[in-house]
Amino acid sequence: TKNLLEVKNLKQYFPIKGGVLGRTINHVKAVDDISFSVKEGETVSIVGESGCGKSTTGRAILRLDNPYAGEVMFDGEDLLSLNKKEMRKKRNDLQIIFQDPYASLNPRQTVSQILEEAMEIQNVVPKNERRKVIEELLQTVGIGAHQIDRHPHEFSGGQRQRVGIARALSVNPKLIICDEAVSALDVSIQAQVLNLLKDLQRKFQLTYLFISHDLGVVRHISDRIIVMYLGKIVEIADKKSLFENPQHPYTYALLSAIPSTNIGEKKERIILKGDVPSPINPPSGCRFHTRCPFAFDRCRTEEPKLHHVDGEQQAACHLVEDGKINLAELSLQAN
Numbered sequence: 001t002k003n004l005l006e007v008k009n010l011k012q013y014f015p016i017k018g019g020v021l022g023r024t025i026n027h028v029k030a031v032d033d034i035s036f037s038v039k040e041g042e043t044v045s046i047v048g049e050s051g052c053g054k055s056t057t058g059r060a061i062l063r064l065d066n067p068y069a070g071e072v073m074f075d076g077e078d079l080l081s082l083n084k085k086e087m088r089k090k091r092n093d094l095q096i097i098f099q100d101p102y103a104s105l106n107p108r109q110t111v112s113q114i115l116e117e118a119m120e121i122q123n124v125v126p127k128n129e130r131r132k133v134i135e136e137l138l139q140t141v142g143i144g145a146h147q148i149d150r151h152p153h154e155f156s157g158g159q160r161q162r163v164g165i166a167r168a169l170s171v172n173p174k175l176i177i178c179d180e181a182v183s184a185l186d187v188s189i190q191a192q193v194l195n196l197l198k199d200l201q202r203k204f205q206l207t208y209l210f211i212s213h214d215l216g217v218v219r220h221i222s223d224r225i226i227v228m229y230l231g232k233i234v235e236i237a238d239k240k241s242l243f244e245n246p247q248h249p250y251t252y253a254l255l256s257a258i259p260s261t262n263i264g265e266k267k268e269r270i271i272l273k274g275d276v277p278s279p280i281n282p283p284s285g286c287r288f289h290t291r292c293p294f295a296f297d298r299c300r301t302e303e304p305k306l307h308h309v310d311g312e313q314q315a316a317c318h319l320v321e322d323g324k325i326n327l328a329e330l331s332l333q334a335n
């Protein structure tokens with residue numbers, strides 16, 4: 001299968017103004033030179049703590065904020081070369097679903113009006129067919145066509161997110177970016193919405209970029225997982241490798257926090273100490289060195305490259321430069 005999305009050397013720096021003259025005195029390096037791809041029909045997740053740059057990456061791909069530098073190839077086309085009008089048209093192919101559907105749904109509109117507005121902007125369905133298509137869409141997302149004239153407040157959180165999904169689907173997209181799409185929902189509702197997303201993927205050949213702070217959530221839906229820390233990719237792996245044998249200490253620490261995983265049950269867990277440092281002046285060398293239990297001298301001065309460890313699994317850590325490591329064993333020694 002071909003790559004639907006290719007992100008190359010993406011940087012998103014936000015200027016910090018200061019001084020009497022209000023000049024740019026520094027930058028928040030929210031995303032700092034990341035590259036990855038997403039294959040057609042694949043679900044790739046980006047995971048990390050808040051402030052790691054995952055949402056910023058999603059917004060930059062859609063050009064909700066124009067990237068500072070880099071390349072975003074979508075379906076063979078460079079999105080960053082499109083003008084505003086062309087980009088608006090592209091939004092048929094790339095949609096985003098946010099955490100809080102309530103904030104993104106106009107409370108005065110009915111479901112029918114919300115979906116019709118999306119269709120009108122993108123002009124994909126002729127006007128006289130829209131109501132019928134909307135009824136079908138509501139059925140598809142499990143809401144029921146009879147709810148078509150209700151308002152967002154008449155729905156539960158899970159149903160509202162289904163409306164948000166229906167709205168995204170209404171323009172017939174290829175890629176949907178889900179930014180913490182189930183994070184505000186109860187665990188049982190989360191599972192239902194994740195299952196719905198999976199069904200829709202099969203039915204409509206969708207590709208997902210799934211952004212979440214929670215490895216437990218992305219576990220069921222992802223084919224591959226990208227772990228970010230302070231604006232950098234620290235690990236990329238297929239789901240199985242990542243959960244069974246993570247190669248970056250930060251991934252290992254994230255997994256340690258999930259009791260139901262292999263690692264979360266063991267005594268060789270790593271519990272992360274301290275806060276995420278500021279992305280304005282990130283730590284020198286490896287950005288994780290201030291919190292890494294394995295840090296050694298070199299980590300403070302030399303930034304690790306993203307090394308191919310095993311097949312497609314890549315990790316940005318000096319410890320893996322000669323190949324695969326066993327972090328469980330190393331953790332036992334470190335504890």
Ligand code: SF4
Binds near residue numbers: 250287319
């Ligand atoms: Fe830890 Fe050093 Fe690896 Fe960074 S490079 S994750 S500090 S061991």
Ligand code: MG
Binds near residue numbers: 050054055180
């Ligand atoms: Mg976010």
